[in-house]
Amino acid sequence: MSKILIHNATILAVDNAHGTTPFAGDLLIEDGLIAAIGTNLVPPDGARIINGRDRLVMPGLVNAHTHSSETFFRGRYEGMPLEIWLLYAYPLLMNDPIGKRLLYLRSLLLAMESLRNGVTTLCDDFFDPPAHDLDRLGTVFRAYEDVGIRANVSSAAMNIHTLDALPFARTVMAAELQSLLDFGPPMTAEAYVDFCKSAFDSLHGRAGRVNFMIAPSAPQRCTPELMAACMELAIEKHVPFHTHVLETRTQAITGHALYGKSLIAYMRDLGLLRRNTTIAHSVWVSDEDILLMGQAGVSVAHNAVSNQKLGAGIAPLRRLLDAGVTLGLGTDGVSSNDTARIFDVMRIAGLIHSVSGPEYDKWVTADEVLRMATIGGAKTAMLEHITGSLEIGKAADLMILNLRSYPFLPFNDAAKHLVYAENGSSIETVMVAGQVVVENGRLTTVDETAVFAELAELVPAWLEEHAELERRNSVFAPAMAEIHRRAALAELPLHRYQGDLPFHGTPVRRG
Template identity: 35%
Template sequence: MDLVFSNCTVLTNDRENVVLTECDVRVNDGVITELGRSNSRNQPQRLVDARDLLIMPGLINSHTHSPENFSKGRAESMTLGPWLDQIWPALDVLEPRQIYIAALLGAAEMLHTGTISVVDHFRQTPMNLAAVHAVAEGYRDSGMRAVIAVMLRDIPQFKGQLLPSVTDQIGIVEQAHLNCDTLKCSKVRIALGPSAPTRCTEKLLISARDLALRHGLYLHTHIDETTTDAAEARKQYGKSSVQHLANLDLLTPFLSLAHGVWLNSEDFELLAAAGSTVVHNPVSNMRLGSGIAPLTALLEHGVSVALGSDGAASNDGQDMFEALKAAVLLQRVAGVEAKHWITAKEALPL
């Protein structure tokens, strides 16, 4: 369809933050073909008077967990550990049809609130290929762009827990990647999602790294969400989680790390040098009492930063405008001097 939005305001979100007023936007078959005062003599099939509307690029949700779309509003006054025990036992055993519906529910909310692309750190324990196919099909049918970071872990959460072998888990991710064309999921990419460095053996982390290199896949993991997480890393490795990942050659521009609430200045330097991205999840971190990520310090050190909602059970929604506002305002109660406060204009590109 040939569609023109006339007389609108366009927020380009480019490096110069150019704002176009009284602008026409022509769209042909879902692709913007003209921007500015239209000189075309061809009358569009549909003309929309958009003089009171703002058009801007869609937002990106860089960290969520789609099964949690079934668990909004639960476990309201719990920190991360008890919250995980309360929320995830039921969500870890969803049927493929339920997984498909959960993905669609989250996609519907995100699209309705301006988000067009998502990184889903997708969890099922134990992971299985049918579950990955189901979530991929959900995003395919929603029309969203999605990176499905298949969650991996081989260190048990509790005594007696049986988890698939490293070979089996890596095999699921590789097969899911190869099956995307068969499933006609052209807007969906498969990635590797180690749950967190402390939840994975070096063998699993290295295997994930090698598969990512072999197929050009992204890596996505949790990092230092709580003080407990940060302390556990130092207990296990004698160094931070970021330093451990650096020693395993996992810090690359293709790695993103969710939360990073308790990173230190040495971690900042390593992340900046590697080009890895920290995903700030301000609403989730507040809801679970995890802390306030050092957003201003990360940016000052040159670390790439993105924003995420986290799962709906730790956020109660998937609205990225809410995450944007929280990211801006939280730094103002975190001891950051007013002259260093991040503005809305600076936060929008994150």
């Protein structure tokens, strides 16, 4: 592998020694790893030398939670809470699965946009109903392998009927509509684990950077047997147990309605709060929930943009951080966010939590947000020993930004510039495992123009088919709207949800 010396740069390591304080120096890359960091390093024979003057070198960003299956729905939906939006982005009534070429291009497009915007690692909670197919999962792996990104990829599972995972659903939905939702026998825990073991055997570790992770969709959507089997395998394989918990108020009602306790307490009782546990969202968590999460050492992927677009609420970041919960940042899918840019999530996360109350010394800081976007995200992916910071022996997953650009002039504080001013426009070079995948702002691994042309040719017809699917599924919208309304009116033990989150502080009560 080639050797690269980045000379005389401003380095932002996000390591234990320097944190988010930049320093001047050189960085040597050999065999895809960071071999040395220092000053006046001597370039080895044959090394490529990159002039780092007026350049910032920092770890690549980590997208801790996204869904490649939404990539073609950019700019398609708005003004819908999650329970209604799901009808259109993840329809109950389905067509045949997307064709393999479009499946490849859809995954490729997400990775291309990610790399162009400094994301070197993504966690793709890939959902591909109606069945788990190793060849189709392999198509996603191949796209990420080809483009050069680091990725954790799941084949998300659920085996509880949608209507049995929602409060009020069987009551509010007409019987004739319920009869349309016959999905056949549910998948068993044994069948899913067998599939996952096959994925580990044939796909895990492809190109040394594309891995398989375990992803039961949510505790209310999976049987205890399935979740227990998933956790056992996740621990055995040292990969995340990646799931969705308490994204919306409806889900907060769900736990109490179905189990007589919060979904976090339910997971605790099932032994599902572990170091391997990565929770997407964690918006409607109580103080008791947060205590359990911190004690267990779980991680949370905070989706600041998606949560606002779907009206889910504002996650209590300060309380989660204070409890010892590891925080990463996720875009969520491109449909509920409309970009794959973690820089957007950083800015929103840095701003929105300032509404948490008058105690401004508790507001989330730019340094904390930057850590979430890098080493925090790597920890949620259980990849902190590989990526997330610039340290000797770690993979050379990094980006180089031009400091002679609008977001950095005049240059004051690196973390604040990156969180509040940068949007990816200053990126010149991106590397993954020492391979230059973006140079002079252009991808080196794929022909962007050719990919865009093929997408323009193939996607419109597929979207026409999807529009018909949306019309078919719209018959369920009134019932989902009523579920959302009833959840908004239902009583919760709301004293548990107060603290740094005034969004929850003025509940609508029945009567």
